[in-house]
Amino acid sequence: MRFIISGKNLDVTDSMRKAVTEKLGKLERYFTPETTVYVTMSVEKERQKIEVTIPLKGNVIRSEQVSNDMYVSIDLVEEVIERQLRKYKQKLVDRHQDGSFKKEFLENDTDPGDDIRIVRTKQFDIKPMYPEDACVQMELLGHSFYMFLNAETEQVNVVYKRKGGTYGLIEPEL
Numbered sequence: 001m002r003f004i005i006s007g008k009n010l011d012v013t014d015s016m017r018k019a020v021t022e023k024l025g026k027l028e029r030y031f032t033p034e035t036t037v038y039v040t041m042s043v044e045k046e047r048q049k050i051e052v053t054i055p056l057k058g059n060v061i062r063s064e065q066v067s068n069d070m071y072v073s074i075d076l077v078e079e080v081i082e083r084q085l086r087k088y089k090q091k092l093v094d095r096h097q098d099g100s101f102k103k104e105f106l107e108n109d110t111d112p113g114d115d116i117r118i119v120r121t122k123q124f125d126i127k128p129m130y131p132e133d134a135c136v137q138m139e140l141l142g143h144s145f146y147m148f149l150n151a152e153t154e155q156v157n158v159v160y161k162r163k164g165g166t167y168g169l170i171e172p173e174l
Contacts, residue, residue, distance in 0.1 A: 001028050001035050008042035016041065019071055023078045024052065030085050041070060050077050061085065126156070134159045135167050 003021055005012055020039055027037075031054070038053040048070040054061040061084055065076040128151040129137070138146035138159055145160040150171070158170040 001025070001031055001033065001037055003037050003039060005039045005041070008040060010041055010043045012041060016070060019074050020050075023074050024081075026078060027081060027085075030082075041073075043070075048073050050074055052077050052081060054081070128154070131157065131159055131169050 001024075003017075003024065005017055005020055020041075024037060024039070035054065035056075038055075040051045042049045042051075046068050047066050048068060049064065049066045050070065050073040051064045052062065061081060063077045063080040063084070065073045065080065067073045067076065126147070126149045128149045130151050131148075134146050134148040134157070137148070138144075138161070145158055147156060147158050149155070150157045153171070155172055155174075157172075160168045160170070162168050
């Protein structure tokens with residue numbers, strides 16, 4: 001695995017690089033040697049954040065962890081990525097997106113408790129509205145996202161809550 005490590009508002013020290021490569025190096029048992037892992041470490045006030053992105057054919061494995069100690073964040077991010085890999089392994093094999101994974105990982109049996117099951121389906125009327133109105137509706141319902149028909153573009157969009165009390169808008173690319 002190749003690591004590309006960068007820092008925002010932070011000088012990445014040799015000990016940080018070593019901690020990242022040792023901890024995330026444990027993931028080598030899942031990936032082929034040509035796999036590239038992008039690591040971005042940043043500091044905002046007391047928050048020590050690490051973002052790890054592993055692009056694969058047709059997918060992206062990503063985790064972002066925040067704590068008040070960068071080394072704790074590194075430990076957390078490795079655990080989350082490993083859990084994601086175990087959970088989604090069968091889905092990746094089924095979709096033939098296994099080019100970046102080692103054969104040993106793919107051939108091991110998966111835990112049946114990790115299957116994704118849809119337990120509820122919801123249908124609702126979708127009404128044209130503006131993104132700002134959709135945010136108000138989302139707040140009234142107490143949800144973290146809201147799907148709506150955009151009155152300006154006549155496309156299905158999603159608004160969602162972001163960290164820091166802001167909102168995001170997801171629009172399809174056609």
